[in-house]
Amino acid sequence: MIEIKELTKEFIEKRAENNLVALDHVSFTIEKGDIYGIIGMSGAGKSTMLKMIGLLEKPTSGTITVNGRDINKLEGIEKINYYRSIGTVFQGYNLLMQRTVFENVAFPMKLTKYDKKAVEKRVFELLEIVGLKEKAYQYPSKLSGGQRQRVAIARALANNPEMILCDEPTSALDSLTTNSILKLLKRINRELGVTIIIITHEIEVVRKICNKVAVLDHGKVVDNGLVSEILKYKRHEITKSLLGDEDEEEEGEEEL
Ligand code: ADP
Secondary structure, X not given: XXXXXXXXXXXXXXXXXXXXXXXXXXXXXXXXXXXXXXXXXXXXXXXXXXXXXXXXXXXXXXXEEEOOEEHHHXXXXXXXXXXXXXXXXXXXXXOOOOOOHHHHHHHHHXXXXXXXXXXXXXXXXXXXXXXXXXXXXXOHHHOOHHHHHHHHHHHHHOOOOOEEEXXXXXXXXXXXXXXXXXXXXXXXXXXXXXXXXXXXXOHHHHHHHOOEEXXXXXXXXXXXXXXXXXXHHOOOHHHHHHHXXXXXXXXXXXXX
């Protein structure tokens, strides 16, 4: 579904001799229905990767092909449709604080041509999925972090996206809330068939819900494939250091 080939992103550094290479000939493939983790330390290039999949940054070279089309060659309505096929969930929720939960979830639908009744029906369907129907007319300031992230997930689903891009979705949450949000994402993936791409620095996120992972280090993919194999064989130093002390905890790991 998403084929990333020799993707390179350089940022021009005016005062330095060389440009900053945020991504360096990165290649990997994400299949429809995957929950694909992109993990790495801070500065590894994760956000740049996600922005390029979301068509918010252009590559210096290389391609991202989605459903057989180079996304950087899309124009007009095809480009708009591509943007609509993506929902995004951020670490900081990015909700409109002056709007109710209902209005936040309805917001992306208002940008398209839904009639009022259809919007209302869909918002309640989405709030049902994330378990927040009774909070429809609350303001985000009255909600916990986990509830805010549920609103953000409902909003991300508003236009029936093919994929959801998650930018450190649980980094601001405690471990219990993290589990419930990861469970929700897993259920959405399974029941709605939405492909999920998650960037994270937390190995537990990868371990708990991803089926595949790419390990990024200094802009290069140093390891990628099935989570079960990557975590078992620990072929790369970075994978080992991301695992840290978690190895000892593995036995008691809760299955979501
Ligand atoms: P991560 O998300 O893994 O922390 P980023 O993708 O944010 O990493 O950054 C990768 C590298 O690219 C870093 O060295 C960062 O400073 C640099 N970088 C990211 N965005 C920009 C930008 N807009 N201009 C210049 N350098 C950038």
